[in-house]
Amino acid sequence: MTPVLDPESIGPVDVASIIFEGNDFNGDVAPALAELQADGTIRILDLAFVYKDADGESSILEAEDADVADAFESATGQQFDLLNDEDLDAVAVLLAPGNSALVLVWENTWLARFASAVRASGGQLLSQDRIPRDNVLAAIAALDEE
Secondary structure, rough: OOOOOOOOOOOEEEEEEEEEHHHHOOOOOOHHHHHHOOOOOEEEEEEEEEEOOOOOEEEEEEEOHHHHHHHHHHHOOOOOOOOOHHHHHHHHHOOOOEEEEEEEEEEOOHHHHHHHHHHOOOOOOOOOOOOOOOHHHHHHHHHHHH
C-alpha cells in the first residue's frame, strides 16, 4: 500500500531530468541519493530512466524494473508514481541518440518544517529560481580576483 503524503507537513517537491551523454552512468548516483535520503535531506518520490539507443528508439526503466532496482533499492524506498508516460516521453524527445536521462522527483524534507510554518502563517511562495552553477563559479572567481 502506498503511503499517503500529508499536505500539511510535506516539504517542497522538485523534479529534475539529468542527462548522461553517451549513457555514461558510473553508478555513483544511487549511493549519493541513498545518503541524502538516509540523512533526511530529501525523500525520493519517483525515479525513472529514459534511454535512447543509437537508432533513436527510446525506452523507459522505472525504479522497480530489475535492471535498476538493485542499484537504487536503498535510494528509492516507496514510490508515488508522480511521473507519467507523457512526462517521460517528453524527456525522451529531448535526448540525442545514444544518451540517457535520470528523471527524479524528490521532496525537500529538510525544508518541510519551514514550509509548514509558512503555510500556517498564510504565506505563499511568490517566486523561486535556481542560480546556474556557472554563475556561482563566476561569482566565486570574481571574489578571488578582488
